[in-house]
Amino acid sequence: MAKQGKILIVDDNVDLLKAAKLYLKRHFAQVDVEKDPERIPDLLNNEQYDVILLDMNFTKDVDSGQEGFYWMDRILQIDPSAVIVLITAYGNVDTAVRAIKEGATNFVLKPWENEKLLATIMAAMRLRSSKLEVEHLRSKQQQMDEDLSLRFKDIIGNSPAMLQVFETIERVAATDANVLILGENGTGKELIARAIHRNSSRKEEACITVDLGAISETLFESELFGHEKGAFTDARASRAGRFEIASGGTLFLDEIGNLSLPLQAKLLTALQSRTITRIGSNQTRSIDIRLISATNMDVYEMVSDQSFRQDLLYRINTIELKLPPLRDRIEDIPLLTEYFLKLYAKKYHKEVRKISPSAIKRMEKYHWPGNVRELQHAVERAVIMNVGTTLQADDFYFNNRPQANEEDSLVMESLNIEDMEKVMIRKALKKYNGNITQAADELGLTRSSLYRRLEKYGI
Structure with missing residues (x-):
């Protein structure tokens, strides 16, 4: 079994450092030692350690432990999830107990027994793993809460075109196949992505949305792959990227057609290797995602224009799902209108309860270039402006262009x-x-x- 774990030992006793490293490197993947505590910030900015063994007393401070408290505080400022095991002499047990109350995990007495030292470090590693898991779950839950609040979750429609969409969802949802959703702006591509996720084996995990059209080239890697603290000017804390947060669940990449060719290459590499590397780190992290992508662009024409990579298209479109524009499913307009009417009447505390047949006829004749999103906004505005209990044709404003x-x-x-x-x-x-x-x-x-x-x- 491969050795795991990264250990840092900070003590001004060079002989102790040599002995500890000689013993511990047989059990852990990496053991770093340092006699100068002033180098702690640099070490922590360049590496993430599972356990840090920290001496309580250095040469400047013989036996009070104040230097140990100072450096313990500095470590926890740099990495709040750090697991610190204190190194102390027998006569300073009271000081070590106080340190545990202030953030240390445990302490070992000098001179130590190797087996007891190993057991203490192993227990500390398990604690570190638990802390990171809690941090990961917290980030995932926060992202889920933010994403779920963005849009309503219901898909409305019983037209033949939508029934075909529902049938496709039922067939592909239970698989882990990558799905590419094509459709004009406002047709509900994200709603379809969430419907696929909710009917998949990953439904208990996160469905994370990334609007690639809203991410600048400079922020792409940070948003998708994450970064370590200090990786760039504004990186004040380590942050998991969307790939990490979505691992175990579904990642929805909206507006994928907006990616430049260099960013397409980086995305393809991550999808092929199923690993990512945070900015500022050399450590690769495995990812387990179900990928759903969407675009309103003609990606096949873009491949012909050489503005979209053909190998990336093959990677993302195992299953292709085309959403019909609203003008091709006018049978759904009454259902959609009724749904939005109830939604906004409740939201704005309005007495409006129904819509007149003349208003429906007018809506069915309109071209709806903005699709369902435009209809949603039209109904919202009509509800706000209406002073009665029924929406009339005159309550709807359509952006009719000049002749x-x-x-x-x-x-x-x-x-x-x-x-x-x-x-x-x-x-x-x-x-x-x-x-x-x-x-x-x-x-x-x-x-x-x-x-x-x-x-x-x-x-």
């Missing part, structure tokens, strides 16, 4: 290239009834290029 001839006249006045580009994109989409592929061909663009322009102009 083509009005846009043309505006462009002719400004001759702004971006304005002209927006007009041409809208004309192409209107001509082909929203078909992205045909509109892109008409405009001489790739699908991914057109998607990027749609996002840029908010079309």
